Amino acid sequence: MIEFFTDSKEKLDLYKDWIGKAKNIVITSHQNPDGDAFGSGLGLWGYLKQFSFENVTFISPTDYADFLAWMPGIxxxxxxxxxxxxTANELIENADLIFCCDFSSGSRMKDMKDNVLNSKAKKIIxxxxxxxxxxxxxxxxNQHASSTCELVFQMIHKLGHGNLINIDVATCLYTGLLTDTGSFKFDATSPEVHLIASQLLAAxxxxxxxxRNLFDNNPFEKLQFLGYILIKKMTFLPEYGVCYISVTEKELQKFNSRSGDTEGIVNYGLSIKGAVMSAIFIEKEGIIKISFRSIKDFSVADLARDYFEGGGHKNAAxxxxNLSLEETVQKFLTLLPYLKTQLVLQPN
Ligand SMILES: [Mn+2]
Known part of the structure; x- marks a missing residue:
């Protein structure tokens, strides 16, 4: 399903009316921000800053990881x-317009959720x-878009402002395009994605x-942590094409793991020959956080939604x-026999 407000004259007029009158604008993205959350939010911020609003502020529901710290405008x-x-609550209260980038569910704003949802501001997702x-x-x-950055790029163009995509905006948008496509390798890497990338390079x-800023800036301890995980904590079940990893809070502390350091580890599971799905279970702040990745038609979004209070995309969710780490892994393992036909019968 696709919905672009810019394609409906009525909705576009509404937008033009709201943005024309807006004095204060808030941009937000989801908790535990990734490259696409900050790329789209900061790209939009850099674009809107070029108009004469009194305030355009990006509020992040939670702190961000070091690998994003170089981004323009951060x-x-x-x-x-x-x-x-x-301060943030005051900004939200006084906002005329709130842009919500890279999430569709209020709970992803964590503690900011109620303030944003109850604010009088018009909300644009x-x-x-x-x-x-x-x-x-x-x-x-557009659920088929590679990234929210792709959508911000398209929105700016549909509004006739392609010329406002300066190098900082382009850098932010390229970041989300790159991270959400796994460096232009996931299925959502459409011809459109490369056309957009080409225009961002031209900018x-x-x-x-x-x-290099994103991927070759690792603290030494992070690589040691990765080494430990790969040797000690990774299990591959070839009969299902499933790889899983579990990490305790103690292990995170032992390696001085910071927020975001576990980002991407789940992808190593999918690099195993024959792997269809990879999962990582991380014990943190009293709950178990789970990331799933898959290839082809196996939907980890369905798995996350049906069994683990989550959701996301078909191949990344x-x-x-609230169970213990062991119980959560056990629950996951118990599901596998039921998923076997979907996991194993993957068309080429
Ligand atoms: Mn995204």
């Missing part, structure tokens, strides 16, 4: 933590996740710099569990 982000909560909730007044939504993006 120093202006207000993190919704104890220190900034009062720009997103590519499945099954959006209906809190948006306008949607720029001045240097791919090698962004790639997340969930949670």
């Amino acid at each position: 120093e202006h982000i207000v993190v919704f933590d104890n220190k900034n909560k009062a 720009i997103d590519h996740h499945e099954q959006p909730e209906s809190f948006g007044d306008l949607m720029f939504w 001045g993006v240097v791919p090698s710099v962004i790639h 997340g969930g949670r569990s």
Whole structure:
């Protein structure tokens, strides 16, 4: 399903009316931000800053990982933590328009959820996740898009402002395009994605710099942690084509693991020959956080939604569990025999 408010004259007029009158604008993305959350939010921020609003503020529901710290404009982000909560709430309360980037479910705003949903501001959702909730007044939504950055690029163009995609905006948008397509390798890497990438390069993006900033900036301890996980904690079940990893809170502490350090580890499981699905279970702050990845038609979004209070995309999804780490893994393993036909009968 696709819904671009810019394609309906009535909705586009509404948008133009709202943005024309807006004084204060808030942009937000989801908790535990990834490259696409900040790429789309900061790209949109850099675009909107070029108009004469009194305030355009990006508020992140939670703090961000080091691998994003180089992004243009990141120093202006207000993190919704104890220190900034009062300021952030005031900004949300005074906002005329709130853009929600890279999520479709209110709960992904964590503690900010109620303030945003109850605010008088008009809400505009720009997103590519499945099954959006209906809190948006306008949607720029396509579940087949590679990334929210792709959608922000298209929205800016549909509004006739392609010339405002300067190098900083382009850098942010390229970041989400790159991270959400797994460096242009996932199925959502459409011809359109490469056409957009080409235009972002023409705007001045240097791919090698962004790639290095994102992926070759690891703390030494993070690689040691990865080594430990691969040797000690990874299990592969060839009969199902399933790889899984479980990590305790103690192990995170032992390797001084920071928020975001576990990001991407789940993908190693899919690099095993014959793997169809990979899962990682992480014990953190009293709950188990789960990431799933899959290939081809096996939907981890369905798995996450049906059994682990989560959701996402067909090939990349997340969930949670209030059971213990062992019980959660056990629950996952018990499901596998029922999923076997879907897992094994993957068309080429
Ligand atoms: Mn995304």
